[in-house]
Amino acid sequence: MNKIFKMAIRNLMRYKRRTLLTSLLITVGILTVILFSGLAGSFKEMMIGQITDSNLAQMQIHKKGYVSSIDSMPLNLNLSPKEYKTIEKILQNHPDVEAYAPRIKLSTMLSNYAETTNIRLNAVDPEKETMVCPDVTNRMVFKDNVREKIFVKPGEIIIPKNLATGMKLKAGSPVVIVAQNKDGSINGLNFTVAAIIESVLGPQGKEGYIHIKDARTLLRMEKPEVTEIAIRIKNFNQLSAVYTDLKSSLLKFKNKKGGSIFEIHTWEKLSPFINIANMIDLMTISMKLIMIAIVLISILNVMIMSVYERIREIGTMIAIGTSPGKIMGLFLSEGFFLGLISGLAGNIIGIAGIYLLNIFKIRFSFGRMDNLLLSPAININELFWLTAIVLLVSVFATLQPAYKASKMEPVDALRHV
Amino acid sequence: MALVQIENVSKTYQMGEVEVKALQDVSLSIEEASFVSFVGPSGSGKTTILNMIGCLDKPTVGDVFVAGEHINLLNRKQSAVFRGSALGFIFQSFNLLPVLTTYENIEYPLVMIKNISQSMRSEAVHKVLKSVGMLEQKDKFPDQLSGGQKQRVAVARALVTQPKLVLADEPTANLDKKSAVNVIQLMRSMRDEFGTTFIFSTHDPKIMKEAEVIFTLEDGMLLPGEENK
Ligand SMILES: Nc1ncnc2c1ncn2[C@@H]1O[C@H](COP(=O)(O)OP(=O)(O)OP(=O)(O)O)[C@@H](O)[C@H]1O
């Protein structure tokens, strides 16, 4: 066996330039895949991190039907205190849930005593909210730059920057918020601007924050209702498992008509970024397919040439009694080693490339978020699979030429010049 | 039965519309340990008959027996096994494997065909290397050897499996006169040393003279009166 390997490697060395060029091509293919999936993957992860850690949270539970009518922010689809308790119990008992936070969402009017505009508000319990979205305050600019643990207190409001600019508001400015409750009566409340939110991706970028107690006062709630419950789990990689788990627990609760009372969604259903994330995945897969095509075609090409150039040699080997299996083995090993050399080179250069990218940190802007720092990474698992695929494709590409070689008639092959 | 027995063998090649009769009704036998040459002009059928005896090709008509095997009946795989175990080959253009050293080329049939243990291989290879006088060149690659040296290595490769019969189609055609005679004499001394039967073809009269049995072919037919010296 190792004699066959030795011959295969020497045959590759025999056509040094060709071997070098082919493996260079494959190396570049692998390198591109590693760099692309490293960069794209880290971009995706970072964006998802932004979305889930700063405003949306990883999962949300609502009254059934809320998400499909979320644009009108209906107040009649809130969770009653009893329902909230029920869900709370489930969440507290689930070992993978790290934190949860109640929110009330409301669509209101904001006035600076001269002008009035619309604003959507997230009414939160700041202590619980920071547990669920640890980065919630990252893009808030507070008065005198003092950031407090309880980022919004009763009587305070945090507004997005574009609105603040338009209404000429800054931290410390007094405003009035007017809202209609679900019975149709209108109520107003005075607030002080506590902080301005710098640009944030997506529709959430237009939302402000108040304390949940204020929302209840404003909406004249008789009982402490909740619009949504935001959830953070211990290990983000377990998201779909925990989601399925919680979903089945929640589905047990039915109304009189037999329909379910609650609904639960992951960030994927709540943020339009999932489309970009899917696109990134699709592009990564396309890159891999292109790489497979490169490996397939270049190895096939080289091996067809090798077989053609060595017809007399193959004839000699068969004439003196070499079995077809050994001839096949010889050429398959050649294809395999060609793939292996290229694969290793691609891996080494790819890892070096990722390392360099991390040294010369790349910053970029996306939407209105800028100065985002990418930290491309590649996991060992992925490298392993990439290499395995390259090897597999190499051997596959060699099958036909190798088979052809093994089936040669020695008389014809020997006559070949 | 003789080592090689050819009975009423004809070989016809179809070249489009035209039939080429490469051999016509040839019968002959070759005894063990003889030193035989097929001679004749170009196209007379020397390669064709050697391929037949070498189990590389099959007759259109007639029977070929080699070392007791009826080679008409062997399939592709059996033929390969038979060639590997009972026959040795020497080629006109040496056909050494360019990626293997002298030593490895000679070792090749023992590893790739016969699966013989390392220590026994080493012994067998050294023995033939010494016999053909190529021990000092054992680590050289074929492109570092002269034509005569390459053919000596090829002789050693053919002999290392201790075959009953070695076939050599024009083994001296690519060699200068001196090396040509040397290689033929080497083959004969190998026959003397190991008792191996050698069958070679040539159209060089000087080389022909070295043979003990000469078969002359012309237009695919065996001329009467084989010459015994
Ligand atoms: N595969 C083939 N297809 C068609 N015709 C063939 C084939 N092989 C040999 N022939 C023909 O058979 C005849 C005998 O050929 P062969 O090669 O045996 O001659 P030879 O004596 O070895 O000649 P040379 O001295 O030139 O090697 C020639 O006429 C040749 O053209």
Ligand SMILES: [Mg+2]
């Ligand atoms: Mg010939």
